[in-house]
Amino acid sequence: MNSLLSALIVDDESEVRQGLRALLAAHSEMQVVGEAASVAEALVFLQNHAPDVLFLDMEMPGGSGLELERSLGRATRTVFVTAYPDYALKAFQFGAVDYLLKPVDPDRLALTIERLCGGVPDVVAPVSPVLDCMGISGQIERIRISEILWIEAFQNYTRVYLAQAQKPVLCRHTMSIWEGLLPTDVFVRLGRSEIIQLARVRALRWTSRDVNTVSFDGSDSSLPLGRTSALRLKVILKDSITEK
Secondary structure (H helix, E strand, O other), rough: OOEEEEEEEEEOOOHHHHHHHHHOOOOEEEEEEEEEOOHHHHHHHHOOOOOOOEEEEOOOEEEEHHHHHHHHOOOOOOEEEEHHHHHOOOOOOOOOOOOEOOOOHHHHHHHHHHHOOOOOOOOOOOOOOOEEEEOOOOEEOOOOHHHEEEEEOOOOOOEEEEEEOOOOEEEOOOHHHHHHOOOOOEEEOOOOOOOEHHHHEEEEEEOOOEEEEEEOOOOEEEEEEEEEHHHHHHHHHHHHHHHH
């Protein structure tokens, strides 16, 4: 790419803005041209500037990021940055380029920037029902997306748990790569270490003060979740039931 992508960071938390600015500084393709702590501040900035991309919080005092996204010109693209994964489908319906969870993972941000620069297909593009991943011994594993129950980080690899399978598939794909490959209306990343298929969730059960377990249709195994990931899943499941 020959020119920089200008970026405006919009978030009501100063430490989040500073952290994201620091992460973006590691990418020569990006130039942060401004920050805003609210939708109102962002609108004032946008009256005189037209950044290429907004890194935009979803929920802020005094206004929603979705409201701001509606007012943008076609030349400005949006990447939502939020602590709540349950807004992802709505964000993509509004035309967002990507959707990042706080705290932002540097590898996941790199994928977003590659997407902004045209190097990665858009996340809402149609996906194949079967994906290839390379196992640790170099063999290619053919994985049917509909059979994926959950994926978890394991050292420098990932373990893919499949319906009716006796053991997980160990792949060289990182969590960030999986997040870019899987359809976002079916799979959700709950934290740094787990991606789950929502439609396959059977139950979420309290195990201890800090641990919950998720069971899935098609497997006798269960996935332990920390408090933050479990809370995110509870919110998503509650909203899903409410919508139905």
